[in-house]
Amino acid sequence: MSTPSTSSADFFENKYRQAPDFDPWRFATSEYELSRYRVVMQALEGRIYKHAYEPGCSIGVLTQQLASVCKTVDACDFSATAVDVARERCRDLPGVTVRCASLTGSQPWSKFDLIVLCEIGYYFTADAWQKLVENMVHAMRPGTVVLACHWLGESEDHVQRGQEVHEAISHPLLVGTLSSCYEGFRLDRWIRTT
Numbered sequence: 001m002s003t004p005s006t007s008s009a010d011f012f013e014n015k016y017r018q019a020p021d022f023d024p025w026r027f028a029t030s031e032y033e034l035s036r037y038r039v040v041m042q043a044l045e046g047r048i049y050k051h052a053y054e055p056g057c058s059i060g061v062l063t064q065q066l067a068s069v070c071k072t073v074d075a076c077d078f079s080a081t082a083v084d085v086a087r088e089r090c091r092d093l094p095g096v097t098v099r100c101a102s103l104t105g106s107q108p109w110s111k112f113d114l115i116v117l118c119e120i121g122y123y124f125t126a127d128a129w130q131k132l133v134e135n136m137v138h139a140m141r142p143g144t145v146v147l148a149c150h151w152l153g154e155s156e157d158h159v160q161r162g163q164e165v166h167e168a169i170s171h172p173l174l175v176g177t178l179s180s181c182y183e184g185f186r187l188d189r190w191i192r193t194t
Contacts, residue, residue, distance in 0.1 A: 009078040009102070011157075016059075016081040023085075025119075027061045036185055037062050040118065040149050043178055043189050044069050049114040049145070055103035056120035060086025067093045070114060076101040103132070109139035117148040121165030122158040129160065130168050137171045140192045146174065149187045162186055 005011060015024040027033045040062065049070040057063045057075035059082050066073050073096045077083050083100045090096040103120065115136065121129055136146075148169055150162030166188050170176065174190035181187075 012077070012079040013081060016079045016085075022081055023059055025058070027058055032184065033061070036118075036149060036182075037065060039180075039182060039187055040116070040147065041065055041069070043147060043187055044114070044145075047145075051112050052114040052116060053107070053109075053112040054116045054118070055101075055107075056118065056123075057086055057098060058082050058119075060089040060098060062116070062118060063096060063098065064090050064093065066114075066116065067096050071095055073097070074112075075099075076103070078102055107136070107139075109136050109144075110141050113141070113144050115140075115144065115146045117146065117165075117169070119150060121148065121150055121168070122155075122160050122162055124159060126160050126164060126168070129165060133168050133171060137173050137192065142192050142194055144192045145177075146190045146192075147187070148189075149185060151185050152181070153184060 016022045051072045052066055052070040054063055054066060054073060054075040057077050060075065063073055063075045063086055075086065075096065075098045077086065077100065080100050083098050086098045090098060124132065146169065148166055150165050152162045163186065166186055169190065173192060175193050176188065176190050178189035
């Protein structure tokens, strides 16, 4: 039997099903992960967003927090198990929708004013990620914010590194408004101005 690719739905589904509380990366309990979420939320302070998109939402820990600064949050994940947990976590939040789907270049990017890319980019090849970023940026409306946050370490599960993921998002049509490195991860925020 072959091992699923680390970029496949089967890989992620197996991870979630085999983990205690369906949380293989301990997103709900790890102090590192919880502190990373605090940094993400601090980077979004001062504005209420109409419609956010969070691909790779996992079990919905950040999704739940995004609902406090977003009127509507569309979240998705590859894993049906993760989606079930995220839906349960966000069940009392009427503006949150969680669906089982992959992140592709054919998203309706123009309807969002916030796009949150956390811990997802390094599962794409450099070429696929660059193409996705190009599609996203060209379809976005002026004023849309892109926030990315990725671990800077190395993992055999990752196709590229977090640093490379963020460098690929640095697009000529985006203006960087925040760039910070923390212990273990990097956070960047851009805005589409024209």
